[in-house]
Amino acid sequence: MKKLFLILGIGLLSLQTAKAQDQEIEIKPTPGNSWFKLGLTAGVPVGDANDVASFNAGLDVRAQYMVNPNFAIGIASGYNHYFAKDDFDDFGMIPLAGYVRYYFTPSGLFFGGDVGYGFLTNVDNNSGGLYLSPQIGYHNDDWNIYGYYQHSNTENDFKLQSVGLGVTYNIRFK
DSSP states (O other): OHHHHHHHHHHHHHHHHHHHHHTTOOOOOOTTTEEEEEEEEEEEEEGGGGGTEEEEEEEEEEEEEESSSSEEEEEEEEEEEEEEOTTSOOEEEEEEEEEEEEESSSSEEEEEEEEEEEEEESOTTOOEEEEEEEEEEEEOSSEEEEEEEEEEEEGGGEEEEEEEEEEEEEEEOO
């Protein structure tokens, strides 16, 4: 499944890059096609993570570039804090990922996903692992509201997974 998401992301990016080269389009960020996204997430750990944590909340930070009116690429980071169950300590994950999004219309449904590395904090003998996060949601000029699934295959065969909701505010370049 991990390989499928990675291949899909690379394939979509390659197609868009080839299309841009064929049309000799000069790609540069402008206020009309690029912005930052800043928001919050809240989720419920599932799988292995459900054994050690009961809830997670985080900060979502993104920089996005619209390749065309429907397709965007960018970088994503932030922080996800996992609130531990009784016998464990709280811990966190800092994702560093590239992402793609497909917007069906200027305002409405979108889907996309992040692929990168999730760095664990406050965890002994485990620095992190491959990070994947597919998303589906609603957007307009100012807001994105989405459901997500986060999955990170970390060291020591621990699968850090959660399902939740996120909201981001679009901050345009001036």
